[in-house]
Amino acid sequence: MTSATIPKAHDLSRHLNQLSRSRVASPLKDIIKYMKEPGMISLAGGLPHPSFFPFGEMRAKAYTPDVDLRSSEEPSSTIELTIPKSATPSHKNTLSTALQYGSSYGSTSLSSFIREFTSRVMVPAYSDFEILLHSGNTDAWNKVVNILCESGDYVLVEEHTYPSAQALWAPMGCRGVPISIDKDGMVPEALELVLKNWDRTHSGVKRPHLLYIVPVGHNPSGATLTLERKKAIYRICVEYDIIICEDDAYYFLQFPPYVLPSQRKPQNVETESSDVPNQKSAFDGQAYIESLVPTFLSLDVQGRVIRLDTFSKTLGPGNRLGYFVCNPIFAERILRATEVTTQAPSGLSQAFVEELLVSWGIEGYLTWLAGLRDCYTTRRNWMCDIIAENFDLIPSPENFVDDVVAVRKDHGSTKNTVPFFSFSFPKGGMFAWIKIYLSGSTTYQVMKETSLSHEIATAKWAEAFWMDLIKEKVLLTPGSYYTPIIGLNERMPQEPDVAFFRLAFSFETREEMKIGIARMTSVFERWW
Template sequence: MSQSEKRSSVDLSHHLSDFAKTLPAIRPPGSNAGEGMIGMDGGVPDTEYFPIESITVEYLKPSAFPLKPTDVVPHGPGVLGWIANVLTGKGSKTTEASTGQFVIPRRLQPNDPSQFELKSALQYSAVTGLPAAEKTIHDWVARVHKPVCNDWTTLIDVGSSSGWMTCITILLNPGDSFLCDRYAYNGALMQARIRGMFPVAVASDTDGLSAVDLERVLANWDSKARGFERPRVIYTQGRHPEPQRSFDPCSAQEGFRYDLIIVEDDPYYFQQASLPYGSSAAPKKQTDEEWLDGLVPSFVRFDYQGRVIRLDTFSKSIGPGGRLGYFTGSPIFLDKLAVFNQGFIGFPSGVCQAVFGELLHRYETEGFTRWLRGITAQYELRRNWTIEALYKALDVRSTDNWSRSLTAFARADGQMSEKFTKTASLMSFVPPDGGMFIWFNIHLHNHPRYKDLARQSSPAAAKNQLSTELWTAVYDAGVTMRRGELFAVEDDEERAKAGEEDVFMRASFSSGPKESLEKGMQIFATTLVKFFQ
């Protein structure tokens, strides 16, 4: 879409919370000091007294990891140990392991290749971020997401968790509600609930939040029966929510129709696997540009009214310790987010902005894209290792001929309870097409004690008891997983009334060597079979 075809965002100020409406316009630090004036109003330390003279960063080149998930990268004592192994001939020959280096000086000199200096990075700065970092992020969003409003902007923040908290503060009042998937990120739910805000569950289908169910919920909303007004905000986790779902542009269209604001929280956006698990197709040969253009689009690419606030983070692409992320959206919302951050959170770390920003400057768009492709292939490889380990430990079969769902059974040579037939399934799951997690749907309805427990108490109580027993058994065996109930929007009774008899357990394949992932799945499978005895 050309610039002339783009439209400005519409006036959505009626969506601001009562608190947000009281926030003043953002005031840049030192705004009272004009040209040639002596600033004596703030307690700003003299940069001559900063003890750090320079920071030298050694970094991996964009091509450090291979593009094919079949190319095994050995694990050693950290990344630097891996690099040393490769450089000394002890590691894999399938990767190009080379490093670059840059220096962030105290002061930039003429013709200095660096974009950042410690004089600014160590000093108080604007809540909007260091200018060079701000420009780098804005240019990246323009290239990747291609927002269609002509007045869109970006704002650096301290990560997605803080970003969501800030969003609900400027959009919702205590007692308000918001729409989300039936299973959503537990941290986001907790932040909203402790502020007296209510999540409202919307069913999902294979394409994400169901536009049909979204229409049903909104069209039939009864404020008196519910106890609160119809939701004005949708919280969506984009490409890889909880459990695995995908993108559905129809949900965005419902947002326009019902005057909704969409908060798109998408930390795993770039981790989109090249192929579904088990595919026999050869990976498609793509340039970095083609790969970037082939990513599932963000809602901001369809948002011609300024209704979307997108949250991105560097946690999964560079490192979570940097506590850096960024918003994308219309000025009416991002200006309020900025002034809230200025008064309550503060500016993002200048040192982290300098290090991450200089890295992105050295990488440039092409290099950072190549880096993302490489680490995405590594997470795809880890996914494959994890699922292959389950195939070895259990009898895993395709559920049907049209979906990607897999169902796991005990192996024929196992000893099971008389109440449990070996033809009954233990669990099912959909191999993720990205992200860092596999969601296992544990078939509690097949457990030999489920019906008796449900009859003695209730289906919800039976589920909770058996789920607790399984999680505890897996934990005692030496493996930690996350209980799916922690992500549930509805309580046990509501889910039971909806006919949900099973429970989820979430396993991460994001870290650790191959041997640990395989051992973890072996322990989980063994414990699961024993649990059903």
């Protein structure tokens, strides 16, 4: 499809809430626009003079994009980044600009790089998409909620969803509509059923018009939507006029399938489980792009996807820097809200990220991203390997949706083996999600007999189990944190006799993982 035949975004302004419709441009930003006219002498804007900024020059040492991040030694392959106080003919990125009030769009040069990168990697399916910088995906989601949601609205979410995402809209009186997920992410048929039956199940209540979804390396489950599912979900959202918020912080951390150590071919053992996988002789950026599941943005011919991208998982969360990709109407309304709230992301963050990415170039950034993917793949493999060392992992029965069930080590061949938990091998992101089966726990049976309901018994058990893990000096994240809020002080009813916990493989070393999972194993064995 040529650029001449790519459609423009549809007019989706009907989705804007009353607050967003009421916003006007900040008059102070109009002043800045006129200050840039040639020959203008400004006695209007209260901008500090750059000579009063206490920084004369900033320098940083950065890695080259092809550095071997899996080496235990400090990388020696580096480049020097310099940001001077004032511009030179060859250097327009300056501290005078970075530390000054500026456009709420963010850096023009950085936005231009991102636009070119997005066009190549994400391949948006409509032509007039906008790039707008933000201060990380939580900031971005806050702005999405505040342009689209009215008090009391329903928001479509996965049945386990990112806690901070719903903490934004819950105080507004909004409610989550949980949609079933499995090891491949949101189930399209479940989404369609909810929307098809909405008028019957929620008579007189406005149908949801916003879907919040984490499609790659889902937090907390680690699931990644297939292209087929994305196509099905997009089709449903078009049919029912739903805006999709694609929160894709882990997009570049998509993993190849995990293979259990017992099932690996001998010649692949070193490659698949080694701390330092073999290096490719030459990097092929296009091949890396093609290895990634295409985004919702690439399917969006109408402009109904608001994509949230971030540098948090690729260049460091402390940068507090990311960007929207969305249609012009939504971008303009987000801009109006930004002008009177955050104004713009940190100028220093923009300057350093711009300097780094321009130095690397798009091919260099892709090289870096592919290297990160390999590092996190290794860490995913460490965690799954260590779980396999501590438990026997058997294929899941047909009534289980996960890849494997974990049982006591050396359990034998008895058919009555009691499962501890099941999980699926993460396909992306930073997390593994375990589903614990409580029926085999004697402690749970006692709690169940003395509790008013299985919900109370499950909650009491999960809290006590978590506290025991903490006493053993191993910390997991309780699954209850991810339960959707469906009403005032009300969460989605939980599946009986099960509990969930999230394990992160992103931070600890291999040896620390070994110690932590060994401690976790001892707690399981004690409670069963």
